[in-house]
Amino acid sequence: MTRNNFAPYITISREEWAKRSDDPMLHLLNDIDTLQGINEPLTKEEITQIYVPLSRLLNLYVSGAQRLHAATNSFLGSRITKVPYIIGIAGSVAVGKSTTARVLQRLLSTWPNHPKVDLVTTDGFLYPNKILEQRGIMNRKGFPESYDIRRLIQFLASVKSGAERVSAPVYSHLEYDILPDQLQWIESPDIVIVEGVNVLQVRPRQQQKEPTIFVSDFFDFSIFVDAELQDLQQWYIARFKSLRNTAFQNPDSYFHRYAHLSDAESEAVAANIWNEINRPNLELNILPTRFRASLILEKGDHHFVQSLKLRKI
Template structure:
């Protein structure tokens, strides 16, 4: 399924929906969730908006206090309950401020974007939207459609090496971070996610 085909499928399903239509776009780290979400929003046009889960990263100060900074990006390093409440608000309220994660600063910025009353189709993207580990399954009833991006592990590794080089890590630092953090998360989410309604294959 191409991005254009996926956009058409979302559009057809959203026509009959009451209120906002929430699409869960899930995939492991490095799969290109943000890129595909932006492409879908462009293809869907006015009334579509991306909502990233990454704005709910716990701050480094919190992770350091919990001894979890070296595992940043693991399922328990997100404020999943805060994210859950955001999804409820997106269902019930016309205008909702959402946080965005600034990777260059490694920090979430509260109220960094607005979902307005004309934003009817929301592409919600994140690693763990389909993870079958508590409390993540509590999110399931809040999505109208679920989509999984499937990418071979070797391609995810290549993309992550390029990502961390872009953000200033040396090849050795990038390799250590991927092997110690990203790859365990990739394997956890691939093995432990529920099947999606639709699958798009890349790489």
């Protein structure tokens, strides 16, 4: 463990972090295959050494928030509506945010003091393709301007106010668009995990004509999943090739036109998409938010976490 009295983070090696594990939780994870993403290896060792300790730390933070809530009720002599603890997860396309979110949802739901854990992805708050096309930004999907930030903030404000039932729009990766007739309902959860590439992003002040509210203002804890640029590109290309052989084969897939590409053609197309869209978004909008996170998970080229940076309290 590296301690620098003048740095905002404590750097912790994988080996040191793993000492905080809790083996009894492992029997709850007998379906790892349902939690991992495409081309994102997930092993019992990764869960044991990285995610179980993280769930223990988050349990301590959530428990502290619950005690503070009870103390406030006692002080005021009244019953204040319980509000969920909100965890944000950010990082590049193909870094493994969704896997991290699903594993944490499963682990956190096993703790008796916060069994109801909901997961929301910000994909649902993208503008519909029709609007993106009208604005000429279809090729900037995933950039900050492609999201309905006002609706996302309204959603988070309702959740954080303790509203009993709040809806979120649903996104289809098959159709590559918002599903207009579907909603995800969030009903009095203990914890809400919000996952998306730009959840820690802030907009330039000069664009604001009113007081600025950021998505991250609603987070109690935030995680940034990090990796080297060259690894991210390789993972993206590998995922594209896997999707070519699976989801893209569906005639209803937006990307069905890529289903019959050769390996070489797939690599060329994926590399072009990466360099034209995903890498610029990463460098301009996502990476600059890394040090706004409470915790940074630093992955090696094997896709497993090799070290962590935990913000000092």
